[in-house]
Amino acid sequence: MKLNKFVLPLALALVALVATTGCKHTPPKVTKLNGPATTNPAPPPEIPNTPPITQDNKPNGQDQLPNWPIENTNLTKLAAYTVHFKYDSAVVEDSEQANLTAVSDALKADSTGNLLIAGHCDERGTEEYNRSLGERRALALREALMKIGVDGGRIRTISYGKDQPVDTGHDETAWAKNRRGQFIWCTPKTAAQ
């Protein structure tokens, strides 16, 4: 019978134990270690200061469009043509076509200017997810402009994720304004000189 199988070895164990400890109320028998060992935790690492990045202290990247870093920017020239997106979408809606045409016309009218497209998101979404979504929006606008004849080499994209809302509210009105692609007119360094 299983009960016996269980109880018998246990009883034997307890008999053996009682024989060695004597009394069931014996205070806990503690194995003492030989004196307290000592540990000296390592000191915290020294972290030296790092100089901030400035115009004079600017490391190089691997830019494919090195001739026009985004320095001479005009935020107002194309501000009226900002494109808006649906929630969690990077699809350029048909209703935005007029804005794209206007931007394309501006680029055709002035060949010295280039375009920076800034993709933005509303606050719903994590930081890094929104950074990719914002870039996807900017790239979708770039593709749409290329489709209507703009040279892709004149367009840079930048994603701000949800870092630069135009409306800091927390409702659909604010979110709708923040899900956007902004067109920024850029004057290349070489052309400005």
Place this chain on the structure above:
Amino acid sequence: MKSTFETMIETNYETTVQRNGVAYAGRVSYPTEIESISPELERGDFLGSSARLLIDPVRVAPTRGWLKLGLAFAFAFLVSSLSYAQNEIIITHTGVFGQKPVPVSLQGFTGEAEEVLKFDLYVQGFTFVAPDAAQYVINGTGGGAVAGSLTDKFANKMLLSRSYNGASLRREAHAFADDIVSAVRNTKPICGTKISFKSQSPGGSGEIYVSDFDGFDARAVTSDSAIVAKPAWWPGRMALFYTSYARGEPDIFYHSLSSGQRRVIAGYSGLNTSAAVSPDGSKVAMILSKAGSPNVWVCNTDGTGLRRVTKGIEDSSPCWSPDGEWICFAAKFNSRRVLAKVPSGGGEVQRIPTTGVANPTEPDWSPDGKWIAFTSQMGSFSICVMAADGSVPPQPIVSGQNPSWSANSRTLVYNHGPDGHQSLAVLDVFTKQTRDCHRVSGSNSEPAWAR
């Protein structure tokens, strides 16, 4: 009154039923560690889950009074005896998350040392109880200094007796906490480790910070007043990779914390973000959009040897499997966010099912390979954890985002709270115990745990 034996079981093991009607006999050493199992069941089948010794109450009943005696001896004997009798002891796979914490009594510490010990132990699955109810007793013996002992009441054995000096009180207390945890459970020490994170001002710009894992001793390692994102540690080194808009556009910087030197390793047109260094420290995975969509790319740590790994419509947040074979990331399939993995050398993208939770992003693969933590967005954000092999489905653990595993593969750092006022917190995944880190001014987010 319950016998100590019963209490011990109830304290350390979850209540459950047999697994799939199959009984397993074996020896259980400590709540989540299973020493041996029969019939053939690999340790991996239990995946750090809680296990329970289920003993038929009828059989236990006659021995209750006796069991107050010589618990360790009786327990060991009992288990080894019964391991030959199937169905006498049943170990079952059960509630992985939400296990009961290990009851300890903490005595003889005050002030900062006590605060540090309580924080460190709480976020590794310990709880503080009266000495009677404790399985382990921690006694401070050093007066003003950090010195103490750890006694296993169940085994009647002192496991540790040590004093600490030559460092700040906080560091000494962290060192004692590490010794306590490693004496109780064979996990890697985390209390002396660092985290890195970003802190952002309302205007959007911020700095990269480095601090102790509890948020103390924080300092900004940048002073660019630029948008920053997603710091990542170079494993085993005092060096970071992070995203900064300091040059005007998002670039990935390498930053040596020992020399203060930094350089751009990815400054291509478009998006350069979300660096993640391979566990062997040789490669960096990241998100670049230079080819027309945000995708996973891999390069050497100096930026050379760049190659594209994914070609989806919109990818984000790569992380590495601990063997370096896989890169797990958030992808978009049919306009929906999903988790996916791809061989780090390139190959076919495979979806990772996250049944039961929606919008997964920011995966992080635990250093022991068993778990993937990620953010899920279902209304608000949740930290979710699933078994990397799918054997434990994803479960939301706490509200929050951007989880990062510590070296012990059970404690996570993450951020939570309203936008603009995010705080860092540390979470013991298996007990769901969580505590906020000490914060710096601004919105603290995107933590990365050095490991």
